[in-house]
Amino acid sequence: MNHLYPVFLKVHELNILLVGGGNVGTEKLEFLLKSSPNAQVTAVAKEFSPSFLELASKAETVSMITDAYDEKYLGAKHLVIAATDDKEVNKLIHDQAKERFLLVNVADTPALCDFYLGGIVTKGNLKIAISTNGKSPTAAKRLRQLFEEVLPEEMDELLNNLNAYRDTLKGDFEYKVKAMNKITKGLVTNR
CATH class of the missing domain: 3.40.50.720 (NAD(P)-binding Rossmann-like Domain)
Structure with a gap:
């Protein structure tokens, strides 16, 4: 663990x-x-x-x-x-x-x-850290290479657009979280 x-x-x-x-x-x-x-x-x-x-x-x-x-x-x-x-x-x-x-x-x-x-993947403002708990730095390196390959260069543009959208939201924290969850759902699900 x-x-x-x-x-x-x-x-x-x-x-x-x-x-x-x-x-x-x-x-x-x-x-x-x-x-x-x-x-x-x-x-x-x-x-x-x-x-x-x-x-x-x-x-x-x-x-x-x-x-x-x-x-x-x-x-x-x-x-x-x-x-x-x-x-x-x-x-x-x-x-x-x-x-x-x-x-x-x-x-x-x-x-x-x-x-x-650990392994670090950076695409503009997106940064992903990878840890193998010290067990295999080589595996972390390979995973880093994979993420660098599959994540689009446009990630920074997407993050900037999401930030701009978030700034336009009116309402309480719960409303903003729901709105951001709705708009970002497509990042992790098949449409």
Whole structure:
């Protein structure tokens, strides 16, 4: 059973610490920036791979610190992602983040994660998150690809039209819900 509670975080308004500048750190940064191009990320690593540097150079909201992890980097952070190639360092990051009541994700270690970075499908204002509860990131990736393929590019236009229609509705909340349910019913049923 999947007990995860899905949320969409405004990471452009939160401070994220990403520890690790190699392949896994690059993957985590790429995911953050793809989902939220203005994510506020401070990356700490002894060294950064060329692909990490290239990706980070394209984002004004990513700052890099060339240093070994130190607990001081947890200050003023909301989320922490441990993506080093050293399991002991990742565990230390986890433990110190938890002491500060910070949410933490330790790459490839579901038992040490408060959250997962699942598959994300974005079509304009529509965003769909996919989770396999940490069981199969590859399955989440394939489902993401499927949704990207089958959802029309016009989804954003549809959402804008629905929003405009909702703004024209008069009446109480119950009336508005019924009206929106009626007009959107065709999205999920065969006519």
